Amino acid sequence: MTEMLSAGSSLLAADDSNAIKDAINALCAPHWFFILSCASITVFMVGYRRFTKPGFALFAVVGFTVFYALSALDSDFRSIIAKPDNVPITMMIYLVGFFVWLSFRQAAINDQNTEMGRPLSEAGSDDKVLVWPDLVYIELIALVLCMVFLTVWSVVLRAPLEQPANPSVIPNPSKAPWYFLGLQEMLVYFDPWIAGVLLPGLVIVGLIAVPFIDKNPRGNGYYTLRERPFAIGVFMFGFVILWVVLIVFGTFLRGPNWNFFGPYEFWDPHRPAALLNINLAEIFWVQWLGRGIPMEGWGPLPTFMVREAPGIVLLSFYFFVVPAILRYTIFRKLGAQMGFVRYALMSQLFLWMVFVPIKMVLRWTLNFKYFVAITEYFLNF
Amino acid sequence: MNLFDRFGDWVRGGQVWGSVFRHGVPRDRRTRAMAILSNVFLHLHPIAIRKSGIRLSFTWCMGGLTFFLFLVEVVTGVLLMFYYRPTVEYAYFDIQGLRAHVTLGLLREMHRWGAHAMIISIWLHMLRVFLTGSYKPPREFNWGVGVILLVLTLLLSFTGYLLPWDQLAMWAITVGSNMARATPLLGHEGPLASLITVGDVPLVHAGDDARFGLLAGTFVGPNALLRFYVLHCVFLPVVVTVLIAVHFWRIRKDGGVSGPL
Numbered sequence: 239m240t241e242m243l244s245a246g247s248s249l250l251a252a253d254d255s256n257a258i259k260d261a262i263n264a265l266c267a268p269h270w271f272f273i274l275s276c277a278s279i280t281v282f283m284v285g286y287r288r289f290t291k292p293g294f295a296l297f298a299v300v301g302f303t304v305f306y307a308l309s310a311l312d313s314d315f316r317s318i319i320a321k322p323d324n325v326p327i328t329m330m331i332y333l334v335g336f337f338v339w340l341s342f343r344q345a346a347i348n349d350q351n352t353e354m355g356r357p358l359s360e361a362g363s364d365d366k367v368l369v370w371p372d373l374v375y376i377e378l379i380a381l382v383l384c385m386v387f388l389t390v391w392s393v394v395l396r397a398p399l400e401q402p403a404n405p406s407v408i409p410n411p412s413k414a415p416w417y418f419l420g421l422q423e424m425l426v427y428f429d430p431w432i433a434g435v436l437l438p439g440l441v442i443v444g445l446i447a448v449p450f451i452d453k454n455p456r457g458n459g460y461y462t463l464r465e466r467p468f469a470i471g472v473f474m475f476g477f478v479i480l481w482v483v484l485i486v487f488g489t490f491l492r493g494p495n496w497n498f499f500g501p502y503e504f505w506d507p508h509r510p511a512a513l514l515n516i517n518l519a520e521i522f523w524v525q526w527l528g529r530g531i532p533m534e535g536w537g538p539l540p541t542f543m544v545r546e547a548p549g550i551v552l553l554s555f556y557f558f559v560v561p562a563i564l565r566y567t568i569f570r571k572l573g574a575q576m577g578f579v580r581y582a583l584m585s586q587l588f589l590w591m592v593f594v595p596i597k598m599v600l601r602w603t604l605n606f607k608y609f610v611a612i613t614e615y616f617l618n619f
Numbered sequence: 620m621n622l623f624d625r626f627g628d629w630v631r632g633g634q635v636w637g638s639v640f641r642h643g644v645p646r647d648r649r650t651r652a653m654a655i656l657s658n659v660f661l662h663l664h665p666i667a668i669r670k671s672g673i674r675l676s677f678t679w680c681m682g683g684l685t686f687f688l689f690l691v692e693v694v695t696g697v698l699l700m701f702y703y704r705p706t707v708e709y710a711y712f713d714i715q716g717l718r719a720h721v722t723l724g725l726l727r728e729m730h731r732w733g734a735h736a737m738i739i740s741i742w743l744h745m746l747r748v749f750l751t752g753s754y755k756p757p758r759e760f761n762w763g764v765g766v767i768l769l770v771l772t773l774l775l776s777f778t779g780y781l782l783p784w785d786q787l788a789m790w791a792i793t794v795g796s797n798m799a800r801a802t803p804l805l806g807h808e809g810p811l812a813s814l815i816t817v818g819d820v821p822l823v824h825a826g827d828d829a830r831f832g833l834l835a836g837t838f839v840g841p842n843a844l845l846r847f848y849v850l851h852c853v854f855l856p857v858v859v860t861v862l863i864a865v866h867f868w869r870i871r872k873d874g875g876v877s878g879p880l
């Protein structure tokens with residue numbers, strides 16, 4: 239064990255590249271990183287009863303910590319995590335990991351108890367205790383611990399203050415505050431009005447709509463996964479993958495010119511930007527049909543309708559036909575339970591949520607840009 | 620009885636103590652209930668609470684921690700306002716001065732790290748509420764209030780990010796506010812905005828669109844600094860305070876922290 243550690247540390251500490259670092263850098267290529275994150279959370283949720291056992295959890299924490307600590311020996315990685323404003327990100331990774339574990343652990347115990355006809359661990363809801371002293375003391379202790387933590391953090395780590403603001407010196411990369419990095423990442427795949435206005439709007443509306451969409455009466459007031467796998471699966475995907483993992487993306491893997499860099503790669507500002515991206519219209523008319531992109535309208539249809547016809551058909555199919563198909567297949571029971579309006583809202587939100595990773599993966603693998611590009615009106619999807 | 624206890628009893632028996640706390644030492648059911656009921660801060664709580672609701676493993680005290688962190692932000696924020704002037708000439712050097720000369724310059728660290736911590740804790744609180752299904756009836760409305768609180772907390776952090784007026788601040792806010800340019804209809808680079816015209820004159824342009832409204836200018840400059848300062852120190856905190864009051868009120872009205880039905 240010690241030998242392995244020292245071997246590992248000497249490999250990661252060496253600043254020149256080597257097999258292990260190259261392998262990890264390669265695994266952090268966007269599509270691999272994204273697919274592996276999705277796969278691990280899926281495996282975790284499917285096998286939650288096994289993977290939340292304390293032994294596994296301990297193994298994961300120790301393993302991750304060793305990996306993180308050894309990585310910190312690499313100067314490129316260290317320069318990222320040592321930035322004062324990135325310290326909260328390390329905390330976020332640990333805290334999200336811990337609390338996801340804690341809740342699924344309780345869900346596993348509860349689900350097992352229900353299966354065996356035993357009461358939930360939250361049961362006994364009629365037993366009441368007095369708020370003084372039982373609750374106020376917990377709150378007091380939490381408050382004190384919180385203050386101690388914050389004071390220590392403040393003494394140990396100074397808040398960042400860089401050079402005075404200077405409109406003529408643009409840092410490269412220019413990053414939004416860390417909690418918005420997921421949205422900034424969206425700017426790569428979508429036009430600003432979708433990334434900056436529509437998607438956040440959908441997140442807010444979608445969250446507020448959750449209690450009105452989710453008509454499943456079970457799982458109210460206790461941890462469970464078995465009784466509401468769909469709701470929890472969707473939420474975990476949205477929160478852990480599309481929010482937290484994208485923040486990790488933006489922090490660790492996005493460098494100058496918003497290019498992708500492996501965690502141990504030097505942020506070279508002169509690395510050339512990505513290749514030219516292509517639209518569906520070009521793939522369809524030029525690459526498949528071998529003719530030019532249509533430059534004229536067709537009867538009453540304006541040019542862009544003809545040019546973008548493949549994308550318009552495809553997206554209409556995705557947003558309007560797919561929900562109908564799902565309604566009578568996978569979501570048959572759910573759809574009947576929900577009624578038309580709820581189902582329509584849910585399916586639109588759901589399909590938008592899936593649209594995001596579809597576009598991301600297509601971009602990384604095929605340099606794909608827009609399904610529909612009506613540049614005339616800034617309407618590009 | 621030792622001297623210490625005797626002194627305690629003497630204090631608690633006196634008129635001054637009695638005028639502040641209208642109940643005896645909270646030692647039995649009645650006085651413990653009174654301790655909660657007769658205190659304006661504590662009476663946010665019910666008198667008695669479901670046993671599972673106070674288990675640390677259930678709520679993680681995350682909502683409570685979010686609230687504590689908000690209080691820390693309010694206190695340190697007010698103190699910071701004594702030393703900070705929201706103008707391009709002074710802002711940066713006032714912050715620098717906090718580090719160099721002000722005795723309790725640590726305030727700035729607490730304010731900044733507290734803000735980051737609050738963002739993490741509010742996410743975790745939402746995670747807990749979701750995973751326990753606590754948004755389900757009768758708590759739909761309070762979940763909605765929570766979502767608005769989440770958005771406002773992010774905006775509080777975002778507006779505060781600009782105030783040190785350093786490179787980090789200026790460019791993060793530039794990146795973050797650029798998207799407002801592209802608001803549909805309301806941003807001059809947004810879809811459909813070009814359709815809003817009077818005759819040939821476009822009504823939505825760089826000088827009056829959504830981004831201009833946010834920054835009070837076409838770039839992150841002195842007006843944006845003042846605007847963010849006012850939003851950060853007055854408008855947003857007041858709205859958040861009101862909504863937290865509503866949130867807490869509704870927790871009680873909805874039957875306290877959720878538990879199995």
Ligand code: HEM
Pocket residue numbers: 678680681682683685686689741744745748751753754758761762764765766768769772863866870875876877878
């Ligand atoms: C400034 C932000 C917030 C503060 C100070 C706050 C505070 C609290 C507190 C102290 C509780 C009591 C139980 C607990 O600690 O978990 C609570 C419950 C609750 N919160 Fe929040 N919260 C905030 C934001 C949110 C957000 C973002 C959401 C959801 C999107 C939310 C939804 C709820 C709901 C539904 C309950 C009732 C849960 C139950 O009865 O089990 N809150 N909140």
